[in-house]
Amino acid sequence: MTKNLFPLDSTKPFTEQAILGHNRWHGDIPPAVTVKPGDVFRADCREWFDGYIKNDDSAVDIASAPMSIVHALSGPFAIEGAEPGDLLIVDILDVGPIPSEEGPLAGQGWGYTGIFAKNNGGSFLVDQFPDAYKAVWDFEGGYATSRHVPEVRYAGITHPGLMGVAPSKDLLSTWNTREAALIATDPDRVPPLALPPEPQDAILGTLTGDDYDRVSKEGARTAPARENGGNQDIKNFTKGTRVFYPVYVKGANLSFGDLHFSQGDGEITFCGGIEMGGFLDLKVDLIKGGMDKYGVSENAIFQPGISGPQYSEWLAFSGTSVTLDGEQKYLDSDLAYQRACLHAIDYLTKFGYSPEQAYLLLGSAPIEGRLSGVVDIPNSCATVYLPTAMFEFDVTPSKNGLHAIDPGIGAPKADNP
Secondary structure, three states: OOOEEEOOOOOOOHHHOOOOOEOOEOOOOOOOEEEOOOOEEEEEEOOOOOOOOOOOOOOHHHHHOOHHHOOOEEEEEEEOOOOOOOEEEEEEEEEEEOOOOOOOOOOOOEEEEEEOOHHHOOOOOOOOOOOEEEEEEEEEOOEEEEOOOOOEOEEOOOEEEEEEEOOOHHHHHHHHHHHHHHHHOOOOOOOOOOOOOOOOOOOEOOOOHHHHHHHHHHOEOOOOEEOOEEOOOOOOOOOOOEEEEEOOOOOOOEEEEEEEOOOOOOOOOEEEEEEEOEEEEEEEEEEOOHHHHHOOOOOOEEEOOOOOOOOOOEEEEEEEOEOOOOOEOOOOHHHHHHHHHHHHHHHHHOOOOOHHHHHHHHHHOOOEEEEEEOOOOOOOEEEEEEEHHHEOOOOOOOOOOOOOOOOOOOOOEEOOO
């Protein structure tokens, strides 16, 4: 049995654990655990909202979810001998929900997907879906089903949405400066362009007093991906993955969390994966001087895992960089992917799904998103691929006519306050 170096008690909140993690990026957050190159270990992970979201038929919790508390990260893990300029090797040996537990926390036999409201983070399709919705998914034998999105069943590609190393003082300053400049271009935008440092609800490991006050005002939010890895939300970042991180501080200070039972490419609902708590089994090692040797200084690189469901049949939808009201944009790949997703959503409604049910499905299921054409002016072309095997009926166009699903109780909604 792999030794658990970061155990979490499911009966206690994240802030009351024997070993305290963190929810901000800063190089001065002390390591919670120290390991050696070559070590193999387990760590428990709490889902990103630390139990705030419930297994029920309401989306009020999604609408009111406090963004200031995320993400609940396990770590930092210091690696003996790691120095700035090295590459940290992390092997994901195993990942899964909370073992052998059923209960009120996501990961205890269930997880959830949320469409976040426009005034609380929004989503990839926020203008079309401005309100909060939720789907709860049950786990059984590696498959997910939902009372809120009926007649689908699929195997998840389980992975951590967030993993990264601590930034140096200079790198942290770069993040805060460039993101503040972006916010200043439209400071009242809803949803905001970026999230600045926020002392409220900051969890900073064992820091106290003046050090806590200073770091809470400087620490970067964990929402986006950055040079250190961070919240990349890559669905193929699963068991068998090997990732290489540039090291910016002594010890590297590796942290991780935001586990997903499954997720579609893009995590398009914002809370788009099936969020859960669980565990990671990791192995760490170092390449001394690897940043210069391999030219990996401002990005993580990785070898995707080899496990997960292997789908062979797909139904794909395309989109181009033309807005819904017909305005032509120049090679806007983001817009093209939005249009592809909207085309898929519209198609699924013909079988009886509500647009919100279809959107929640695209965010949580292992769909594939691709940039199919980025050079043919003026239109980028993006595509979204739906595995046909996840549906319990023939979802392809047929001369026999449409299958009509029973939408059941539907996806719970909470209106914007």
